[in-house]
Amino acid sequence: MxxxxxxxxxxxxxxxxxxxxxxxxxxxxxxxxxxxxxxxxxxxxxxxxxxxxxxxxxxxxxxxxxxxxxxxxxxxxxxxxxxxxxxxxxxxxxxxxxxxxxxxxxxxxxxxxxxxxxxxxxxxxxMGSGVRIRIYLFLRQHLTLKNRHFDFKKIKAMLGYLPKAYPRFKDFDRRVLQPAYSDIKKFGLLDVEQEIRFLGRQIDKLVVKIKGAVKKVKKAVVPPTSAKPPMPACNTIPGLPPWMNARTLEKLRQEYPEDYLMYAVQVVEQKDNVENPMGYFRSLLPREDFQKEFRAHVSELAKKQQAIALQKTAAKEAEWEAHVYQLFSERNNACRQQFFEQHHNRQTVEVYLRHLQKGRNLPHNRRYYQEWMKCQLMFDVLPEQSKIAYKGWLVKTYGERGDYDQKFFATEMKNSAYYQLFMER
CATH class of the missing domain: 1.10.10.10 (Winged helix-like DNA-binding domain superfamily/Winged helix DNA-binding domain)
Structure with a gap:
């Protein structure tokens, strides 16, 4: 809201x-x-x-x-x-x-x-546009007035239109008001009817009748047997067995921790054929062996919760790594194309070829150099791998480290506020 x-x-x-x-x-x-x-x-x-x-x-x-x-x-x-x-x-x-x-x-x-x-x-x-949103908000504001009188020129100015825009009302009505009314009715937001009042040949005012749209809600079919559920006893507590009453529980809370009492209730409920559940429940509370059992239960529960938390963290980290890889790929591809459009020319190609010659002891550099020579320095007819290598060199030459170094980019992202936001969502 x-x-x-x-x-x-x-x-x-x-x-x-x-x-x-x-x-x-x-x-x-x-x-x-x-x-x-x-x-x-x-x-x-x-x-x-x-x-x-x-x-x-x-x-x-x-x-x-x-x-x-x-x-x-x-x-x-x-x-x-x-x-x-x-x-x-x-x-x-x-x-x-x-x-x-x-x-x-x-x-x-x-x-x-x-x-x-x-x-x-x-x-x-x-709503389909910003203007339609404005009209809906304006009508929603005046819902309680039922009939709202609009001045044509004032409403047009409020919506940000210059006086010269839509000088004829029928054009303004057809292109601005009616599309907004159509969206409002289509999505069941309001029930809107417009009436035009004239003063001579000039439009005096618009009267818009506004009603809140009633959204139909299917009624759930209630079986006859469950139409009138029994009223709970006044001394029972929702979520606890009927043998535990509010007054007793309140007194016991002054002597024992809440989680210890709830554990004892679970133990009693799991036992079969207990004739006096409350008596058995009271007998458990002061026993040292039962208290030791409870501490072991808490410790085991904490270990399980920690293991679950670690599993969730590991899964989230894996999701984060995949997400960062996708972000880096998008950034790297965008930078390759951007720097290619900005810097690719004959002079840049010659600098790149000198770079390949300098590293000609590497087989792939020799291959790229030969392919450029074979294609007579024409980028469009180069093999795809040579194109990719050239664009990658442009990114390293003209870009920042995060544009081409995936590990550096991942470290930057992990140190940003976005990492915390991602892990918490």
């Missing part, structure tokens, strides 16, 4: 859907009682809502660009403008992002007690 100030919703600005998602992802992390914004860390997959098997495409790069754009953007809310993000860290090829709201936005997100609108992240994520 995200809580937004109505003043923020009514501001004059225009954002893309991705930019809204960034704001909402941060707002989703705000906790009740927060007095300041925290720096939040996200994996890029989590941040863009990437599902398993979904193609990445340009989502990561779009997200990084949107974050940088928001850091330099100032939103007009009321008569002032406000910075959106004061901290952005989104290193290329690293797979994580760290953000923090600007302190000036505190009145619109923190400590809201009135004049606010709650929305679900999943609801706004369904």
């Amino acid at each position: 995200i809580v937004l100030s109505n003043d923020f919703i009514n501001g004059t600005y225009r954002l893309s859907k991705m930019q809204f998602m960034i704001i909402f992802r941060l707002a989703e992390r705000i906790r009740q009682g927060d007095t300041d914004f925290r720096t939040e860390s996200f994996t890029l997959s989590e941040f863009v809502g990437l599902k398993k098997g979904q193609a990445i495409g340009n989502l990561y790069e779009d997200c990084r660009e949107a974050c940088k754009f928001l850091k330099g953007l100032r939103l007009r809310i009321g008569k002032r403008t406000y910075q959106v993000l004061e901290f952005v860290e989104c290193p290329k090829y690293m797979g994580y992002i760290r953000l923090r709201f600007a302190k000036a936005l505190k009145p619109f997100f923190l400590g809201l007690k009135q004049n606010f609108t709650p929305v679900d992240f999943e609801d706004v994520q369904k």
Whole structure:
């Protein structure tokens, strides 16, 4: 659940859907009682809502660009403008992002007690564009008013359109309002009806009738035998056998630790044909041999938990290594292509050939040199392995160590905040 100030919703600005998602992802992390914004860390997959098997495409790069754009953007809310993000860290090829709201936005997100609108992240994520999100938020804000009167020019300005954009209402209605209403109805967010009122030939106002959409919930079929379950006895405790009552347990807690009492209850329950469970339970508690048995049980349990934790850590480390290898491969491939486009020319090839001649005592260097000569220094007709070797040399020559040295890259990643974030998720 995200809580937004109505003043923020009514501001004059225009954002893309991705930019809204960034704001909402941060707002989703705000906790009740927060007095300041925290720096939040996200994996890029989590941040863009990437599902398993979904193609990445340009989502990561779009997200990084949107974050940088928001850091330099100032939103007009009321008569002032406000910075959106004061901290952005989104290193290329690293797979994580760290953000923090600007302190000036505190009145619109923190400590809201009135004049606010709650929305679900999943609801706004369904909308097809940033403008449609704005329209949904605006209507959601006025849900309790039922009928909301809009001034055509004011609503257009609020959505960030210049006066010259959509001068005719029917174009604005067809291209902006109706697509938003369609999304809102399609996903069952609100029930919306629009009415146009004219003053002469000019549009006087829009009247939008808003109702909360009722989502149908299937009722569970209750068998007749379980329709009226028996009421529990007033002296029993959920999760404990009926022979243990609340008053007795409370007294015993003053003499023995909670986990010791629960262990004794389990031992009694596992015994067959115990005529007086409470009497047997009480007889176990002061016995030294039973206390020794309990300590051995705790020790064994701790060993099992430690073994499970080690297994989970080992599995997570293996997952981390595979993830880092993928990140390095993406980074290395991107650098190879980038440096090839930037530096490949006849002069660079000649420098590379001198490098091969200098290391001609190595068989692969001699082979690469001969292939270049055979192809008359034409890259396009080179064998694939020679192309790969040439691009790799470009990365080592013009790039940083993390661009080509996998061990160095893995060490850098393990020392970053992203490693801790990955292991904890």
